[in-house]
Amino acid sequence: MKALFLAGGLGTRLRPLTEHLPKPMALVGNRPWLEHLLLHYKAQGVDEFVIAVKHYRELIETLLGDGSKYGVRIDYSVETELLGTAGAIKNAEKLLADRFIVVNADIIHQVDLASALRFHDEHGGAATICLTEVDDPSHYGVVDQAGNGKIVRFVEKPKKEEAPTNRINAGIYIMERRALDHIPAGRPVSIEKETFPLLIENGSGVYGHPIGGYWMDMGTKVRYRQLHWDLLDRRFPLAIGGKDSDDNGIWIGDNVRVGQGVLFVPPVMIGDDVTIGDRSIIGPYAVVGNGTRIGSHVRLSQSILWERCKIRTGAQLNECIFGTGMQVGPHILHEAVCNRTLEVHRR
The missing domain is CATH 3.90.550.10 (Spore Coat Polysaccharide Biosynthesis Protein SpsA; Chain A)
Incomplete structure (x- = not known):
């Protein structure tokens, strides 16, 4: 066939x-x-x-x-x-x-x-x-x-x-x-x-x-986001990369470096080669792409990051979708969909 x-x-x-x-x-x-x-x-x-x-x-x-x-x-x-x-x-x-x-x-x-x-x-x-x-x-x-x-x-x-x-x-x-x-x-x-x-x-x-x-x-941003929440909730039974060793809805890829005091609020999916700074809170409903760098004191929820993003210290992101290589921060952003480096000031 x-x-x-x-x-x-x-x-x-x-x-x-x-x-x-x-x-x-x-x-x-x-x-x-x-x-x-x-x-x-x-x-x-x-x-x-x-x-x-x-x-x-x-x-x-x-x-x-x-x-x-x-x-x-x-x-x-x-x-x-x-x-x-x-x-x-x-x-x-x-x-x-x-x-x-x-x-x-x-x-x-x-x-x-x-x-x-x-x-x-x-x-x-x-x-x-x-x-x-x-x-x-x-x-x-x-x-x-x-x-x-x-x-x-x-x-x-x-x-x-x-x-x-x-x-x-x-x-x-x-x-x-x-x-x-x-x-x-x-x-x-x-x-x-x-x-x-x-x-x-x-x-x-x-x-x-x-x-x-x-x-x-998945032709709209709303449906694209919902697709990922269905994936994390296992309503869409696609294989998820990374290990969920405790079956707690937190999938962690290879070579991930997690700082002190980091809190994961499931469900969360972390790709390979990711760095997360001290005292950041990731989740609920967060997908972090391979090679991404997240600074300290970052708050990331209901958001999807593609590969090699850089989220600077203190950023707060909610309901955001960022394309490959995005650099953000320190910003407070809600419902942002971006595919290039942001040049906005902290609110």
């Missing part, structure tokens, strides 16, 4: 964090989400991958390479212009198999791939759309299904009380190669708005399969 990861977008709603970074490269628990995603699908038997890239593709290629360090094979499909979801699939056609998986690489999820593949085998249609259930479907495209799971129509952002179901497109598809015959080449094409409706209309067979498990579109 071969999987195609759609990783060409920048994620404008996560700026400035992804200002110079493909959105799937955003860190989740101190590791790029794209790497987590690759390992998740490898664990379910996928050993060949195609990654559709455009913006800052060199960052993705530098991280993943040809896949050999993960025991898989990776090819790259390069877009010279953004081609949309279906256009990116068509652009990668020569690298795909007779049956393949398509994954929107910026969607946080865990899927039981074997179950979805069994369902796809049974219905014999051209495509299976993996579905997730949400409390309020009014912000999404909702699917209307027949009793056998066949999708008969899409309802875009219906009122909550008018939605036919609460099932929405999870951004994961199993497709037969013949579906590519219905995607025009060389122009942007939306799989959601053009290709799937066409396949439904012409009788090719589009079916929906609920995946269960965790699902999150």
Whole structure:
């Protein structure tokens, strides 16, 4: 089985964090989400991958390479212009198999791939759309299904009380190669708005399969923060690096230097090679990236720091998200999202 990861977008709603970074490269628990995603699908038997890239593709290629360090094979499909979801699939056609998986690489999820593949085998249609259930479907495209799971129509952002179901497109598809015959080449094409409706209309067979498990579109700062709190609370059962030897919700990486009188208020995740100064209070809900330096008397709560940040003595940070290499302090900051050194004065 071969999987195609759609990783060409920048994620404008996560700026400035992804200002110079493909959105799937955003860190989740101190590791790029794209790497987590690759390992998740490898664990379910996928050993060949195609990654559709455009913006800052060199960052993705530098991280993943040809896949050999993960025991898989990776090819790259390069877009010279953004081609949309279906256009990116068509652009990668020569690298795909007779049956393949398509994954929107910026969607946080865990899927039981074997179950979805069994369902796809049974219905014999051209495509299976993996579905997730949400409390309020009014912000999404909702699917209307027949009793056998066949999708008969899409309802875009219906009122909550008018939605036919609460099932929405999870951004994961199993497709037969013949579906590519219905995607025009060389122009942007939306799989959601053009290709799937066409396949439904012409009788090719589009079916929906609920995946269960965790699902999150991390496309906003609020959801990105909530994703990490779900991770720390273990509602999202992604593997966390570091040791939690007492099972107390405090994960500590390798080569961490902790000063005198430091208080950890769980849940807290500390990466590798981190230094924390005397009498700092870290947590609750704090994720500290690899190589970060935190001064003394720092108060850090409900915040996420990427790699190699420097938080100076006396800083107080609450509900902040800082990108790689940020330098802060001594400041009192609330709800700041930054990707470059701050030049503000203490309040």
